[in-house]
Amino acid sequence: MDALKKARTACSTSKYILENAEPGEGQKNKHQGSRETPNGCVNPAGVCAGESTSKRRHCSYSEDDVRPWLPMVTQCDAEDEESRCDKKSRTKEGQVLLFYKYVDLADPADICEWQRELCRRLHLHGKIRIAREGLNGTVGGALISTQQYMEAVMTHPYFTDMNIEDFKTSQGGHDSFLDGLVVSIHQEIVPMGMDPMLVSFKDAGCHLTPAQFHEEVQRHRNAKEREEKTNTVFIDCRNFYESRIGIFPDAITPDIRKFSYWPEYVDKNEAVFADKKVLMYCTGGIRCERGSAYLRSKGICKEVLQLKGGIHRYLDQYPDGFFRGKLFVFDNRYAIQTNQDVIAECFHCSKPWDEYEPCSSKHCHQLVLSCPSCRTSGLTTCCRRCAELALDYASGEDGKTKTKKRKEECTCTKNRERIPVEKLDSSSACSAIKVDGVKPCRGTGSTRDVQS
Numbered sequence: 001m002d003a004l005k006k007a008r009t010a011c012s013t014s015k016y017i018l019e020n021a022e023p024g025e026g027q028k029n030k031h032q033g034s035r036e037t038p039n040g041c042v043n044p045a046g047v048c049a050g051e052s053t054s055k056r057r058h059c060s061y062s063e064d065d066v067r068p069w070l071p072m073v074t075q076c077d078a079e080d081e082e083s084r085c086d087k088k089s090r091t092k093e094g095q096v097l098l099f100y101k102y103v104d105l106a107d108p109a110d111i112c113e114w115q116r117e118l119c120r121r122l123h124l125h126g127k128i129r130i131a132r133e134g135l136n137g138t139v140g141g142a143l144i145s146t147q148q149y150m151e152a153v154m155t156h157p158y159f160t161d162m163n164i165e166d167f168k169t170s171q172g173g174h175d176s177f178l179d180g181l182v183v184s185i186h187q188e189i190v191p192m193g194m195d196p197m198l199v200s201f202k203d204a205g206c207h208l209t210p211a212q213f214h215e216e217v218q219r220h221r222n223a224k225e226r227e228e229k230t231n232t233v234f235i236d237c238r239n240f241y242e243s244r245i246g247i248f249p250d251a252i253t254p255d256i257r258k259f260s261y262w263p264e265y266v267d268k269n270e271a272v273f274a275d276k277k278v279l280m281y282c283t284g285g286i287r288c289e290r291g292s293a294y295l296r297s298k299g300i301c302k303e304v305l306q307l308k309g310g311i312h313r314y315l316d317q318y319p320d321g322f323f324r325g326k327l328f329v330f331d332n333r334y335a336i337q338t339n340q341d342v343i344a345e346c347f348h349c350s351k352p353w354d355e356y357e358p359c360s361s362k363h364c365h366q367l368v369l370s371c372p373s374c375r376t377s378g379l380t381t382c383c384r385r386c387a388e389l390a391l392d393y394a395s396g397e398d399g400k401t402k403t404k405k406r407k408e409e410c411t412c413t414k415n416r417e418r419i420p421v422e423k424l425d426s427s428s429a430c431s432a433i434k435v436d437g438v439k440p441c442r443g444t445g446s447t448r449d450v451q452s
Contacts, residue, residue, distance in 0.1 A: 094173020125177035136189035193260035205292030205304030246325030383412035
């Protein structure tokens with residue numbers, strides 16, 4: 001609270017300096033200011049993504065303005081760094097950050113404005129969700145930009161208890177996000193579909209370090225190998241299209257398409273969790289925070305343990321550990337290579353293949369696993385219906401014109417079983433089978449949102 005009070009005082013002082021400056025002084029401060037001033041960073045009037053027009057906020061300085069916490073750089077610094085390299089080099093030399101912070105925010109709109117201006121100055125692309133419960137994001141750009149971004153976030157009064165370990169890093173960059181920058185305000189920083197006041201991150205399970213988690217997994221595997229009855233439920237908190245390309249063997253991988261299905265999945269499978277020790281994990285840790293809180297709220301588990309930092313942090317410490325396959329990520333890379341194991345298969349011919357591509361139907365936003373041979377043969381959609389729609393579109397029968405259609409949930413996805421009921425002796429979700437030469441629903445998710 002003291003830090004926030006000081007921040008508001010500094011911001012109020014900065015407002016006075018700018019308002020009483022001679023013409024041109026504000027621009028001068030943009031390059032010569034200190035952390036005690038906003039550095040002349042007058043954000044163009046605009047709207048944070050996700051806000052209605054009625055809530056439009058012009059970015060004038062006030063006591064509650066949090067924009068003093070911007071790095072002392074010009075936008076050109078990051079742009080020059082990007083322009084020095086071609087696209088391939090930018091991806092190789094750049095970096096993608098994955099991070100979140102649960103913290104009570106008094107005014108998410110101020111944080112939204114600050115994040116938009118911060119990323120604009122550093123020439124970062126990505127997706128950032130902001131809510132009263134905190135911040136969740138993934139951004140990419142030049143290495144110097146991501147380093148300055150982390151420093152700026154860690155010096156903000158709301159996020160001073162964050163450290164460098166809270167940012168998961170991977171090779172990528174500006175071009176990992178084709179939609180540019182999206183900063184938006186929501187009810188939840190990861191969509192579970194539950195009121196954060198009713199299921200709070202403050203009631204999360206016990207956090208395990210990667211080393212502690214590794215020991216728990218080893219213990220669980222040893223019991224399975226000896227065919228001993230185990231009191232541990234080892235479960236993946238991610239969506240099925242994520243676990244399809246990368247898993248911890250022996251973990252239950254729920255056949256659910258969205259994290260918002262998690263509460264209903266738990267409700268339908270209470271017998272699986274009853275009187276058990278639950279060991280859970282996700283990509284970067286955020287889904288386990290409230291996912292474990294919901295489990296604990298049911299009062300049916302003996303204990304709930306979760307992997308701190310998620311698979312991402314586990315792989316940093318155990319690159320040759322128990323996780324096999326690729327780590328799915330919510331950007332245009334789709335996955336991070338972790339080892340040489342290919343655990344997925346082509347939707348059409350069942351050959352080993354784990355590289356996602358968007359469904360070629362203009363109506364669909366699903367991701368498809370189609371090997372080079374099948375893609376060459378024209379098998380580039382997630383299902384038969386999408387293939388028919390793609391043909392209609394190509395022939396001009398779709399509305400008589402080839403105007404771009406809004407992406408929507410395809411038929412095969414709509415027909416999926418929403419919530420599976422696990423068998424008590426099952427250690428993984430059921431695999432798909434062929435029906436009349438065509439595999440059943442293989443619809444996946446999309447990279448339209450950020451999760452971790």
